[in-house]
Amino acid sequence: MQLQRLSVSFPGKTVLSDLDLTLEQGSIYALLGGNGAGKSTLLSVLLGFLQPSAGSVRVAGVTPWSDPGRARAQLAYLPENVALYEHLSAVENVDYLLGLSGRRQTGAAIATALADAGLQESAWHQRLAGFSKGMRQKVAIAIALMRQVPLLLLDEPTSGLDPGASADFHALLAPVRARGTAVLMVTHDLLGAADIADRIGVLDQGRIVHESDRNGFDLATLHAHFIGRDRRA
Ligand SMILES: Nc1ncnc2c1ncn2[C@@H]1O[C@H](COP(=O)(O)OP(=O)(O)O)[C@@H](O)[C@H]1O
Ligand SMILES: [Mg+2]
Known part of the structure; x- marks a missing residue:
């Protein structure tokens, strides 16, 4: 999965700006962001439900907006409330x-x-x-x-789960990764993300404002970015 300079706007409002993100097969990327950061919007773009206003999006080489059926055949999507x-x-x-x-x-x-x-x-x-x-x-x-499928999209999979159930859920992702699937998990769950992800990005007002990989996770820094610049000391 690859995003290059992706922007998404609604009338009068830019929700995602200039996102660059490449997910390797067999890796887990956690995208942290508060309410309204643009996480679900990004998933809608990957699913082909929303047209980007600029930039390019590829799911296993397919452009979701142009060919949503083929893009969706390449991915599995767990919405926040599984139906x-x-x-x-x-x-x-x-x-x-x-x-x-x-x-x-x-x-x-x-x-x-x-x-x-x-x-x-x-x-x-x-x-x-x-x-x-x-x-x-x-x-x-x-x-x-x-x-x-080569890509698994998860929208806040552990919201509403207790810590034990969250840990069980994250543990399930390790064999998924081991099979070579790329996993994009959007979440509020910093500790869970740090436990399982290979890379963590923080989305704030439509931009990735901080990114680090497994070797360099620093929970305090991630948390400060996650709660937002305005509230940082
Ligand atoms: N269809 C839409 N029309 C206008 N604004 C929208 C639409 N969908 C989402 N938004 C706005 O985009 C922003 C990001 O929303 P969303 O992607 O759902 O955030 P998150 O999933 O990170 O909580 C919010 O401010 C939301 O109000
Ligand atoms: Mg959402």
Whole structure:
């Protein structure tokens, strides 16, 4: 995935300005930003729902706005609130949703994916109606894993999860990375990002104002950028 000098404007307002970002396969990039920083807007551009006002965007070589179907076939997207079928079980959700994208799998493969996604076996045949947010995400991650796409987009995946469930979620990303998938996670969760990401960028008013990689994470500096220039001493 590559962004070059990407800008996005709405009437009277520039939401993303001049973003440059390249994600290597097999790496996790965490983009930190407060409410309104432009995180979801960036994901909408990658999904082909929004046209950039300037710059270029490539998802596995495809321009999402020009060819949204091909771009979306290259990525898996976990929205902040995962939408699944409440009256179907975990296994039925995976089976049905993979079928829709023409990638039906055997029951054994689905069981393996649910186990890899960390969903306890006792829940596999239960309806989703009783699932917590963390359990729903595991079902969605199982689907994403089975699609074997080169890019995984996560919109605030740990918001509303307790620290233990957040840590479990982040731990799931290590094998995803090991398979060569590029992961872009937009988040509020600085500690979680520092735990799992290879690179962290801080988005503030549509610009990446700070970036560091795994060797150079300095939580105090990241935090100061994250809470914003105005509030920094
Ligand atoms: N369709 C739209 N029209 C006008 N402004 C928008 C639209 N979508 C988002 N915005 C504005 O863009 C800014 C960034 O929004 P968003 O990307 O949702 O932020 P984040 O996900 O980081 O909280 C916000 O100020 C928001 O009000
Ligand atoms: Mg958002």
